[in-house]
Structure formats: structure tokens, C-alpha cells
Amino acid sequence: MGQTTQTTEPLIRTELRDRVAVLKLDRPKQLNALSTPLVDRLDEELNALRAERAIRAVVLTGEGRGFSAGADLAEIGSFAETSAPSARFRDLVGHLTEVFQRLQEHPLPSVAALHGFAYGGGLELSLACDLRVAERGTQLGVPEMKLGVLPGAGGTQRLPRMIAPAVARQMILTGQPIDAERAHTLGLVNELAEPGRGLDAALALAETLAAGAPLALAAGKRLVDAAVAGELRQGVGYERETVSVLHSSRDSAEGLQAFQERREPRFTGE
Known part of the structure; x- marks a missing residue:
């Protein structure tokens, strides 16, 4: 995406804790807004970390009041002063999307430790992680609709794959956030933590992941992604073929006969 903007901000702080690498978004005064330099550093x-054989899992967290307030609106606003603001915005969105996709496809399992808020691009960043831990009261949302736009870094695609499409649609179309407790109920958040304990909970979960076999972990990530990433038409076609095969099995015939005879079926796996 061109040259990285020079900055004196630390942007990302990396700490290695045994088998887990903690990557902390470090722009607290800007609420960890995802500027191009920060996203470049994260990438x-x-x-x-791909070359760090001792590291088996990654935790993403944020410094200050919250995980991340989303894309850097100051940077986006500056595009108006350029000769091609639309092209600059398209490039930014494309860059975010590519980095988040590389995070999702990274061989190391990742856990997002959320606190305070995860809005817009911040929530989309967490959705690219394998698992999410959130402190109670954390607000999660995609408020882009309130700005007349939509989530542009995978939010409209990942969110409906993780929670009920009707709920994802409501979040996207209204821009209203949900709290961590509801997100946990919906399955968007894997674990809840008490305020101030989110990072500890995420580290404990990451340590559990780190104890797994690296090749199996990487393969498991790929298989789960493949299971949920297919297009609806492809999924329905696969479902149709699978059900057709099952219908010709002995168990299928037994099930139908047992139903007609009003008894429990005796399945044999044939």
C-alpha cells in the first residue's frame, strides 16, 4: 500500500510470555485507532512471529480505555485534501482487509482480549482472530452506518458467519452496539472476564491453545475456515449430495421403518 507514514508513536508493543506472544495496540490517546502505520506494524x-518456533499462540489486546475505536477517522479525513480521495480510501480498506485476512490465515492460533470497546475496524480485527475474550461491560459494534458507510474490513461477511444473520444485520444496519454479555450469549465472544482481568483470561486460553500440536492447530484453523467460508449455493449443493447419499443407507431405511412402527430405531452405521 505504498510507503509507511513515519511516526514516533510505538503503535504496537510486543511481549513474549513463554509460548504466547502478546501484541498490544498502543495508541491510547487515539483510542487505538487503526491508522495505516499501526496496521503496517501489526502486519x-x-x-x-512465523519464524519464532517457540511461540505457539498470539494474544491481541489494546492499551488504555478500550481495545480499539476502529479506523483512524483523522487519516480518512485527510484524504479529502488529496487529488484522489476515493482511491485513497479504497486503498486503505483494501489494506485493512488484506492484513486481517493474513491474521485469520496465520498458522498460530490467536485470541483477542477485549475491554472497554471494540468498534468498527476494531471489532473487525477481533473477528479475524480465532477466539475472543471480553471483559464484562465491553461494547462491541459496527457503527459505520451512523457515518453513512458500512464496515469495510470484513465485518459484513465475518459477523453473519459467527452469529445469527438477523442479529448481524441489525448490528450492521442500525450501528447499535451490543455488550459483552449478549455477545457471549450469541457466541461472538468465547469467554467473559471480570473488569481488569481480560488479558489474564485471554492468556490462559492462549496457553491452552499453545499446548496443542502446532501442525494440528494450523490445520484445524484451515478446516474450520473452509467449513464456514463456502458460498451458500455451494453449501446447499453439498448438502443435497450428502443427504442423497444418506438416504440410500440402511440406517435411513431403518429410521423410516422405526418411525412407521412407532419404536426407537436401531442404527448400525451402515
Whole structure:
């Protein structure tokens, strides 16, 4: 996406804790807004971890009041002063999408430790992680509709794959957030933690992941992604073929006969 903007901000702080790497978004004064330099640094740190054989899992967290307030609106606003603001915005969205996809496809399992808020691009970043831990009271949302736009870094695609499409649609079309407790009920958040304990809970979960076999972990990530990433038409076609095969099995015939005879079926796996 061109040259990285020079900055004196730390942007990302990396800490290695035994088998887990903690990557902390570190722009607390800007509510960890996802500027191009920050996203570039995140991409670089994630890429560097591929060569760290001792590291088996990654935790993403944020410094200050919350995980991330989303895309850097100041940076986006500056595009108006350029000769091609639409092209600059398209490039930014494309860059975010590519980095988040690389995070999702990273061989190391990842856990997002959420606190305070995860809005817009911040929530989309967490959706690219394998698992999410959130402190009670954390607000999660995609408020882009309130700005006359939509989530542009995978939010409209990942969110409906993780929770009921009707709920995802409501979040996207209204821009209203949900709290961590409801997100946990919906399955968007894997574990809840008490305020101030989110990182500890995420580290404990990451340590559990780190104890797994690296090749199996990477393969498991790929298989789960493949299971949920297919297009509806492909999924329905696969479902149709699978059900057709099952219908010709002995168990299927036994099930139908047992139903007609009003008894429990005796399945044999044939």
C-alpha cells in the first residue's frame, strides 16, 4: 500500500510470555485507532512471529480505555485534501482487509482480549482472530452506518458467519452496539472476564491453545475456515449430495421403518 507514514508513536508493543506472544495496540490517546502505520506494524509483527518456533499462540489486546475505536477517522479525513480521495480510501480498506485476512490465515492460533470497546475496524480485527475474550461491560459494534458507510474490513461477511444473520444485520444496519454479555450469549465472544482481568483470561486460553500440536492447530484453523467460508449455493449443493447419499443407507431405511412402527430405531452405521 505504498510507503509507511513515519511516526514516533510505538503503535504496537510486543511481549513474549513463554509460548504466547502478546501484541498490544498502543495508541491510547487515539483510542487505538487503526491508522495505516499501526496496521503496517501489526502486519510486520505477525509476519515475524512465523519464524519464532517457540511461540505457539498470539494474544491481541489494546492499551488504555478500550481495545480499539476502529479506523483512524483523522487519516480518512485527510484524504479529502488529496487529488484522489476515493482511491485513497479504497486503498486503505483494501489494506485493512488484506492484513486481517493474513491474521485469520496465520498458522498460530490467536485470541483477542477485549475491554472497554471494540468498534468498527476494531471489532473487525477481533473477528479475524480465532477466539475472543471480553471483559464484562465491553461494547462491541459496527457503527459505520451512523457515518453513512458500512464496515469495510470484513465485518459484513465475518459477523453473519459467527452469529445469527438477523442479529448481524441489525448490528450492521442500525450501528447499535451490543455488550459483552449478549455477545457471549450469541457466541461472538468465547469467554467473559471480570473488569481488569481480560488479558489474564485471554492468556490462559492462549496457553491452552499453545499446548496443542502446532501442525494440528494450523490445520484445524484451515478446516474450520473452509467449513464456514463456502458460498451458500455451494453449501446447499453439498448438502443435497450428502443427504442423497444418506438416504440410500440402511440406517435411513431403518429410521423410516422405526418411525412407521412407532419404536426407537436401531442404527448400525451402515
